[in-house]
Amino acid sequence: MxxxxxxxxxxxxxxxxxxxxxxxxxxxxxxxxxxxxxxxxxxxxxxxxxxxxxxxxxxxxxxxxxxxxxxxxxxxxxxxxxxxxxxxxxxxxxxxxxxxxxxxxxxxxxxxxxxxxxxxxxxxxxxxxxxxxxxxxxxxxxxxxxxxxxxxxxxxxxxxxxxxxxxxxxxxxxxxxxxxxxxxxPFMAACDTVEVVIHGRGGHAARPQLAVDPVVIGAALVTALQTVVSRSVDPMQAAVVTVGAFNAGHVANVIPETARLQISVRSFDAAVRTLLETRIRTLAQAHADAYGARIEVNYVPGYPxxxxxxxxxxxxxxxxxxxxxxxxxxxxxxxxxxxxxxxxxxxxxxxxxxxxxxxxxxxxxxxxxxxxxxxxxxxxxxxxxxxxxxxxxxxx
Incomplete structure (x- = not known):
């Protein structure tokens, strides 16, 4: 042999x-x-x-x-x-x-x-x-x-x-x-999934000052999440943060009570993986606090x-x-x-x-x-x- x-x-x-x-x-x-x-x-x-x-x-x-x-x-x-x-x-x-x-x-x-x-x-x-x-x-x-x-x-x-x-x-x-x-x-990425639920206060589209609009908060958060990799992760490291779903409301003239984001997070290093979770949680909470909303972050670890x-x-x-x-x-x-x-x-x-x-x-x-x-x-x-x-x- x-x-x-x-x-x-x-x-x-x-x-x-x-x-x-x-x-x-x-x-x-x-x-x-x-x-x-x-x-x-x-x-x-x-x-x-x-x-x-x-x-x-x-x-x-x-x-x-x-x-x-x-x-x-x-x-x-x-x-x-x-x-x-x-x-x-x-x-x-x-x-x-x-x-x-x-x-x-x-x-x-x-x-x-x-x-x-x-x-x-x-x-x-x-x-x-x-x-x-x-x-x-x-x-x-x-x-x-x-x-x-x-x-x-x-x-x-x-x-x-x-x-x-x-x-x-x-x-x-x-x-x-x-x-x-x-x-x-390291050959294939770790993959974690995040669900973010923004609890605002619904109201009439004509009187937004009386509501806490979760759509606006969610939109601002989606934009902020793009900085997690570009401004928090070492450029020599690889990572991905993708918002794959953003669901809120049903009609044009109603500000909804809630908005939901679903996010895919991928990394090749344990320290980067931890950093991504910390930054996503921090940004989500900060946006909720800034607008007077309440937020839930369900961070589900996936494959290593x-x-x-x-x-x-x-x-x-x-x-x-x-x-x-x-x-x-x-x-x-x-x-x-x-x-x-x-x-x-x-x-x-x-x-x-x-x-x-x-x-x-x-x-x-x-x-x-x-x-x-x-x-x-x-x-x-x-x-x-x-x-x-x-x-x-x-x-x-």
Whole structure:
């Protein structure tokens, strides 16, 4: 197992192409939302059990771990796939489009799951590794808080299925299919959500002096929030504060009682993350006090920063170079302002989260026209197989 030619190549998984496409299309037709992945879990578990895996279900709700051992090695590695879909009406017009109104695999988790299943299939039929592989099939990545990764860890994931490292990936539209992207250290942002409710005093639009107008207060706050990053955060640091929703009133001639702002906050550093919360709370309270209103600030911490460990990222990078060549590997990619609950795993274990190109000009993630590119299925299956084989290679 010391020679790289003994490890999985792209050619080794080509015979699985039709089977994997069928699996992916089945999953795409039957999307399920966070913590509702019952049929998906049944399908995945039955496939894995038929290939000889020991499958443990019920972690984090609908999550599961499939375990396979080979040789006499004592080391273990984990690979994770996410299974949940999004509450979006599909508009692809594909023959395998979602059959569930208002539900769609618009982020490619059907493809992520299928690639790991492809690796599971090939690992089971070759068993060219020395140790234990745990395949983690996770629910509820898209939920934003109290996610599947967090719940699986709380259910004893790493105590029950110990491993030296964990790996995962996400597809990335806009880059050529089969292109791998890596970054050591902070890679994807922490994401927090803030709801601000401004309680004013409603009244007639013709007599605003008798009211406390929450719309004016909210508008001033939206403008002030634009200074949080530009004037409070070190220019060498990255952060985002976006007001995504501002709701108040219903008609032109009534000053409403309340206004509500919803804010997305993203950062790559713990100190910056704390600073953002402090500044947003301070600005919100100051604006309410200045206008004589009352304010509520509900600050909900979301996923932490995805921080890839250097040795595991180097291994994952090397495996990609061996598999597809230097021209299809990007080192130092990102950072990415999107968030990912794989971050919770990386707080517990070393590992690497990477990106895989889903096609130039392809619809973006979370878009009603998005579709995972089937050309990635055998590439991803070969990559995960080779990574497991390399990580668990017999030690001389």
């Amino acid at each position: 010391s020679d790289t030619q003994d490890f999985c190549s792209l050619d080794d998984t080509q015979d699985l192409r039709d089977e994997l496409s069928g699996i992916r299309h089945h999953l795409h037709r039957h999307p399920e939302l966070a913590y509702q992945e019952f049929k998906t879990s049944d399908f995945v578990a039955q496939s894995l059990e038929s290939w000889g895996y020991a499958v443990t279900r019920g972690l984090g709700g609908t999550g599961m771990v499939a375990t396979l051992k080979a040789g006499t090695g004592s080391r273990a590695v984990a690979v994770r796939a996410d299974m949940d879909a999004l509450p979006i009406n599909e508009e692809t017009g594909l023959p395998y489009a979602s059959t569930e109104p208002g539900k769609m695999h618009a982020c490619g988790h059907d493809g992520h799951t299928t690639m790991v299943l492809g690796a599971a299939r090939h690992l089971a039929r070759t068993r060219r590794f020395d140790g234990t592989v745990h395949l983690v099939f996770q629910p509820a990545e898209e939920i934003g808080a109290d996610s599947g990764a967090k719940r699986m860890i709380e259910d004893g994931l790493f105590e029950r299925f110990p491993c030296e490292a964990i790996f995962g990936l996400h597809n990335h539209p806009g880059y050529p299919t089969g292109t791998f992207m890596f970054r050591s250290g 920063v995805v921080v890839n460990s250097a040795p595991e990222t180097e291994l994952a990078l090397q495996v990609a170079r061996e598999l597809v060549g230097d021209e299809r590997v990007i080192d130092g990619f990102g950072p990415i302002a999107g968030s990912e609950d794989f971050a919770y795993y990386l707080q517990e274990k070393p590992g690497c989260f990477l990106r895989l190109g889903n096609g130039e000009g392809a619809p973006m993630l979370h878009n009603a026209s998005y579709d995972f590119n089937d050309d990635n299925l055998t590439v991803g299956a070969a990559y995960w197989t080779r990574l497991v084989e390399r990580f668990l290679a017999a030690q001389a």
